[in-house]
Amino acid sequence: MTIRPKARRFHASAPESVHDGETKASETESKRSSVRVAVRKKAPQPQQTTASNPTEAEIRERMMQPEPHDDGFGDLRLTDPKPDTPSGSAAQPNEPADDRDAKLAAIRAEKLSDRQLRIARRIATLHQIRVSTDEEAVLELRERGIDPSHREALKKILSNEGAKVGSSPSPNAPAIRPPGSLTGPHGGENLPAADDMNEERRAAEIYRIQQDMARRRRRRLISLGMRLLVFVMLPTLAAGVYYFKIASPLYATYSQFQIQRADSTGGADVGGMFSSSPLANNTDSVAVQGYLTSREAMMRLNEDQGFKENYQSSELDPIRRLPADATNEEAYELYKDSVIIGYDPTEGLINMEVIAPNAELSKEFSLALIRYAEEEVDKLTARIRGDQMEGATENYKEAEANVLSAQRRVQELQTQLGVLDPAAESSVVMQQISQLEAQLTEKRLELGQLQANSNPVQSRVTATRGDIARLQEIISETRAQLTEDGDARNSLAEISGELRIAEGELATRQELLASAATQLVSAQIEANKQVRYLSMSISPVPPDEATYPKAFQNTIVAFLIFMGLYLMASLTVSILREQVST
Secondary structure, eight states, X not given: OOOOOOOOOOOXXXXXXXXXXXXXXXXXXXXXXXXXXOOOOOOOOOOOOTTTSOOHHHHHHHHHSOOOOOOSSTTOOOSOOOTTSOOGGGGOTTSOHHHHHHHHHHHHHTTOOHHHHHHHHHXXXXXXXXXXXXXXXXXXXXXXXXXXXOHHHHHHHHHHHHHHHHHSOOTTOOOOOOTTOOBOTTTTOBOOOOOOOOHHHHHHHHHHHHXXXXXXXXXXXXXXXXXXXXXXXXXXXXXXXXXXXXXXXXXXXXEEEEEEEOXXXXXXXXXXXXXXXXXXXHHHHHHHHHHHTSHHHHHHHHHHHOHHHHHTOTTSOTTTSOOTTOOHHHHHHHHHHHXXXXXXXXXXXXXXXXXXXXXXXXXXXXXXXXXHHHHHHHHHHHHHHHHHHHHHHHHHHHXXXXXXXXXXXXXXXXXHHTOSOHHHHHHHHHHHHHHHHHHHHHHHHHHHHHHHSSSOOHHHHHHHHHHHHHHHHHHHHHHHHHHSOOSSSOOHHHHHHHHHHHHHHHHHHHHHHHHHHHHHHHHHHHHHSOSEEEEEEEOOOOOSSOOBOOHHHHHHHHHHHHHHHHHHHHHHHHHHHHHHHO
């Protein structure tokens, strides 16, 4: 979106126009085209007459005069002349009226077009020829040697008029007036000229401006210095006095340790490769760090080493000293400032700094906190080891009970079935059957020999056949003991199957018992072994001189803090003042 600039137009009345009756002054100004600036001393001015000053009536009349309307054409008059205005024919008083009427009639007889008549009227208006009709305009132009119907003459007239209008100054344009040449609205009366700036007065004005600027600059510098003194320097001075003169000396003890795991037997696998890396002990180190900065560690340190009592000593400055009735929260806030713990995750190291009013006391605090850290590390795995031991013990007891139950089942089967060892019983029966089978084979051979004779002994043949039949019956009865139930007991096959199931269950229970016993032994070993332990890299050593306060550094930090607060407040006030002023 483009906003076109708007130019304001200021209208001046005819009496107030700078060109009214000022031909001489304008000619003088046109001759002085160049402006020369020179320093000259003030010339004595003549006394202004009373006639140069306008009277009150003239001023009132000038103020009450209406401003003429400017149509934008300057002195160019495009309106028709008034009826009472004499026409251009007045310039020729000796011309007869009949001849003029004849010329006008001849022009009407030419039957010029309306466009040609309008052009003639406009050209006459441009030449400031006052006519009443279009035919009179044509007549007046022809008498002046201008043919309005000729195109080339028309172009020449328009170009000349345009150049004349462009070169002529605007009637109401401001003109450069020399000092003392200003005229009044009526009759060119001189106005009082402005005082000339001579060298002495200019030097005096410059000196006065410089003094005023220096006074303002000095006032601002003094105000700025007072604000800096009140809001920055005085607080910094107070902080420096405290750190250099009042603050009690404090001693810091540094120590460094890390949490490691015991070497496991399965170190050859992938899990064993990362068991000793810092990432594996990351959670343990973070847990120890959190414990050492907790309220529980502070309360244990207070119970064992008297943390509150040492900081309630009268040797400490009032700012660092704990009140006599200090609560645990107040002591904990001081504990967080006195025990500074940092953890390096890349190396897995825990850095601890303990601050105390005494060097030996800081060492004792450090050793106590390290001991608390070792106990916390043991507690981290104590539950796991306890659960493993408890689970192994329960598994062993359950396996032992199952073995006893299986043994009782075997005994009950042996007692109920009356067989100690089914396998042995089966082997005895099979031996009997084999012996009977051998005797049966001998009898069959003997029968065959007897029948081979031409005249066998019939009694022997009959006896042999009877033996064979009895042997076959005995063999069948013996075989029936293996697979068929008898009156006294079940078959050996059934007895053997039940006993084998019971014995197999007993063997399984015994294997489970042996595995549970192995797990129990391993759990006992792991429970008694320290899985994670604390390895000291830097042992706490008491310092021989005070570590804190660092007076110079703390004073510089206080100065920067107060300066930053002052700058922030100044910017805020400046912004608010600017917003309110706008």
